[in-house]
Amino acid sequence: MPLKNIKQKKSTALLNFDSFFEQFPSKIFKKRVTIINAGVESEDVYYLKKGYARAYGVSSEGEELTMVIFQPGDFFPLISTIMPAKIDHYIESLTEVEIIAVPRLKFIDFLRSRQDLVIDLAMRLTARFEGVLTRMEYLVFGTAAQKLASIIIILGDRFGEKKETGVYIKSPLTHKDLASLIGITRETTSLILSDFVKKNYIIFSSKHMVIKNLSGLKHVSLIEA
Numbered sequence: 001m002p003l004k005n006i007k008q009k010k011s012t013a014l015l016n017f018d019s020f021f022e023q024f025p026s027k028i029f030k031k032r033v034t035i036i037n038a039g040v041e042s043e044d045v046y047y048l049k050k051g052y053a054r055a056y057g058v059s060s061e062g063e064e065l066t067m068v069i070f071q072p073g074d075f076f077p078l079i080s081t082i083m084p085a086k087i088d089h090y091i092e093s094l095t096e097v098e099i100i101a102v103p104r105l106k107f108i109d110f111l112r113s114r115q116d117l118v119i120d121l122a123m124r125l126t127a128r129f130e131g132v133l134t135r136m137e138y139l140v141f142g143t144a145a146q147k148l149a150s151i152i153i154i155l156g157d158r159f160g161e162k163k164e165t166g167v168y169i170k171s172p173l174t175h176k177d178l179a180s181l182i183g184i185t186r187e188t189t190s191l192i193l194s195d196f197v198k199k200n201y202i203i204f205s206s207k208h209m210v211i212k213n214l215s216g217l218k219h220v221s222l223i224e225a
Contacts, residue, residue, distance in 0.1 A: 016117055018073070020110050021047035026100045029093045036077070036091040041084055044101040047075045051097030052171040056180060057089045066180040068128065069094070069171055071159060078125055095172060142222045147182040148192050149221035152202065156211045165203070167211040 026049055029035055035053060036042060048070050055076065056066045067089060070076055079085045084104065111118055134154070142150070152169075160167040179189040196202045201216040202209055211217065 021100045041086045045107045047100040049098040052094040064180040149217045169209045172207045
């Protein structure tokens, strides 16, 4: 999986979505604040103007599983762009975030007036679905080290920025966050990350991960080189 998304410019579609959402007032949420609770039926579409957030579920044993990480330019929950629906997961800020909430019907009216952007929305839905399927595969197969190496590569592809030191993952993630992405314990995650650091596959810089040796991670991972 090539790191094809690194330092990509905003697409024309994304810029058009930006201009629509920015007509509405924004709200700041501090780090690690619940933006949407599970079980709520949302009538709004939320646009992430700044910062990073995640969607996660909680098992009956209280274990968290992160389903997706949002970055600037994303909007959620995607199901609310189509119909009113009860949200079965939580949305939490990973950093301080700036959010714009827009009534769903106004967003639908906007899409009706811009049929060219409907394709972009369909592509977002498809990509989100494909991402979930890939993650399901990693949750079922492989060792904990293989799962963790795989998710780090995926994070580098989605959030990576090429720098002299390596691929800098812009979304700050704790060991617990990484564990919740692949369904393993924080303690196991910490041990494996320590081993990856010793092997110089990754380093940490100001709470951000930097991929130093992509080939080394691929050798460990479930992703074909």
